[in-house]
Amino acid sequence: MTTVPQTIAPPQTPDRGIPWGRVLLWLAIAFTVTFSLTPVLWQVLTSFKINAAITQTPVVYLPGFDQLTLAHYVDLFRLNQFHVYMLNSALVAIVSTVLCLALGSPAAYALARLQIPGEQVILALVLVVTLFPYILLFLGLLELVRAFGLANNYLALIVPYTAINLPLTILVMRSFFQQLPKDLEDSARVDGYNTVQMLWRIVLPMTLPALVTTGILAFIFAWNEYLFALTFMTRESMKTIPVAAAQLGGTTLFEVPYGPLAAATVVGTLPLVLLVLFFQRRIVQGLTSGSVKG
Amino acid sequence: MVSRDYIRRREQRTGWLLMLPALLVLLLVYAFPILRAFWLSFFTENLSTNLEPVFSGLDNYGLMVGDGRFWQSMRNTAVFTLFTLFFELGLGLIIALALDQAFRGRGLARTIAILPWALPTALIALAWRWIFNTEFGVWNDMLMRLHLIGNPVNWLGEPFWAMVAVIAADVWKTTSFVAILLLAGLQSISQDLYEAHALDGASPWQSFRQITLPLIAPQIVITMLFRFAQSFGIFDLIQVMTGGGPGGATETVSIYIYAAVMRYLDFGYGAALVTVTFLVLVAVVALSWLYISRLRAKTE
Numbered sequence: 384m385t386t387v388p389q390t391i392a393p394p395q396t397p398d399r400g401i402p403w404g405r406v407l408l409w410l411a412i413a414f415t416v417t418f419s420l421t422p423v424l425w426q427v428l429t430s431f432k433i434n435a436a437i438t439q440t441p442v443v444y445l446p447g448f449d450q451l452t453l454a455h456y457v458d459l460f461r462l463n464q465f466h467v468y469m470l471n472s473a474l475v476a477i478v479s480t481v482l483c484l485a486l487g488s489p490a491a492y493a494l495a496r497l498q499i500p501g502e503q504v505i506l507a508l509v510l511v512v513t514l515f516p517y518i519l520l521f522l523g524l525l526e527l528v529r530a531f532g533l534a535n536n537y538l539a540l541i542v543p544y545t546a547i548n549l550p551l552t553i554l555v556m557r558s559f560f561q562q563l564p565k566d567l568e569d570s571a572r573v574d575g576y577n578t579v580q581m582l583w584r585i586v587l588p589m590t591l592p593a594l595v596t597t598g599i600l601a602f603i604f605a606w607n608e609y610l611f612a613l614t615f616m617t618r619e620s621m622k623t624i625p626v627a628a629a630q631l632g633g634t635t636l637f638e639v640p641y642g643p644l645a646a647a648t649v650v651g652t653l654p655l656v657l658l659v660l661f662f663q664r665r666i667v668q669g670l671t672s673g674s675v676k677g
Numbered sequence: 678m679v680s681r682d683y684i685r686r687r688e689q690r691t692g693w694l695l696m697l698p699a700l701l702v703l704l705l706v707y708a709f710p711i712l713r714a715f716w717l718s719f720f721t722e723n724l725s726t727n728l729e730p731v732f733s734g735l736d737n738y739g740l741m742v743g744d745g746r747f748w749q750s751m752r753n754t755a756v757f758t759l760f761t762l763f764f765e766l767g768l769g770l771i772i773a774l775a776l777d778q779a780f781r782g783r784g785l786a787r788t789i790a791i792l793p794w795a796l797p798t799a800l801i802a803l804a805w806r807w808i809f810n811t812e813f814g815v816w817n818d819m820l821m822r823l824h825l826i827g828n829p830v831n832w833l834g835e836p837f838w839a840m841v842a843v844i845a846a847d848v849w850k851t852t853s854f855v856a857i858l859l860l861a862g863l864q865s866i867s868q869d870l871y872e873a874h875a876l877d878g879a880s881p882w883q884s885f886r887q888i889t890l891p892l893i894a895p896q897i898v899i900t901m902l903f904r905f906a907q908s909f910g911i912f913d914l915i916q917v918m919t920g921g922g923p924g925g926a927t928e929t930v931s932i933y934i935y936a937a938v939m940r941y942l943d944f945g946y947g948a949a950l951v952t953v954t955f956l957v958l959v960a961v962v963a964l965s966w967l968y969i970s971r972l973r974a975k976t977e
Contacts, residue, residue, distance in 0.1 A: 411772070420792070422805065425808060425815055426807065441822070486698045490695055490696040512707050514902070516907065516931065517910065517912070522947055523709055523710020523711065525938070526713065542706065546707065547706070607799075610935075625799035628803060641807060645804075645807065648801075652800055659792055663788040667860075
């Protein structure tokens, strides 16, 4: 205990003078919003500007109508097959998310409910594994991909993406199962269900909200992954969005395609912006229960 | 009658069966590559051996000791990690404190605040590369309008400024992650504590120092541990923004490992780099773990 033997505090003066606390709060909020949005909005604006406006100095902040265009977006899909990259990204992200939930949830249930020897060790290992940067894995995975002839095969991304999302899935789902009332399962057992039947018929339906939360996070991580996609997918038709977008400028040496680059950023981030808009609460919930409660 | 022991054993067997697929995938994607890198680090496997592994003992590690580029990349990684963590913690704490208050439009503000975290790093790197563009970049333009600089600065082309630029971009990208986790910590603190403290005549600053900080200290350490690991292994952001340049000024260990394997096809040396990076990471994590458990023991 520190020494705080003060006399009765004077009542805080409302209504008088400037409410500094409030001012400070709104300053902080304004900072947060500006800080988070400006770089993205700048890229959005650039993507709609005609080339002459993009490379005009001093910089054009408010382009006139004659300086706006959709040409960069048209280019992405006409000249650069961005629909193919989008499909690749979506396919790999969705399949790996589903796989990850299918493998991770049963494991999480076992760790939450069934007394397994060595449970603590497994949990600790799963937690530690979330700290490994992907660069530590890519050399070994590259050898596996070569050994199994999986280069330019969706499996080369689906399997690693499933794995990198498993720890988070196991941790989030485990903390969810622990909050589930055990009575339900007990009565299911009395009714003669075995563990697998009970999981399928009783637990799974109640688990849907948690599955959605975890699934969104897994999808985000898979959609955003760069290193494995860069290394294992070299054929143009197999590339995912982040890699294809980053390599846009590499084709021509003399003219950097600023407009298409900006448009590519917008196209590649749009699905995630929508996810965040609709599922902000779930994302926050999933992140915190996955990494902190562990 | 089935014995209780039998039921228990059957339950355990089911448990293992439920975990088996997940554990196998984790072993394949996490355990194998790291063990494999450790094994391969004792071999020379590069163009001089026609990409065949030839046992060479500790040669790769010997090379590493005298490899200036390796030490430079370690130094860059340390600088990058230290500064990003410092600014992310500071800014993240401010944002978390703001988002913890009650105000109109808080839901929207929170949504906006987590946006940077959710977006693909490689694409965000493109956005920042454009912002820091020398000729047409908006950052140079703003600084020149404010008369803070007279001529455009070549942000990504000068060693010092390139490091500043990648740090700025990473701080932007990951501060929101720190803010989310710290916000969760703040929300778990009971409001009563603050009210009682305010009745004792404490100022908001005193409450922050005496209640908030001690109570979220464990959360801060865990968040920073996560951030440390991610920052230490930073790849996509730097690869896309500067490619490690100019002249290796922003080359972190990850970028160097990637170049050693993919550009120089030196698998043995790359494996040794992976092993050393892994060991450094594990050492730091183990130390922080010790620190966290001490902290927990003290607060309980």
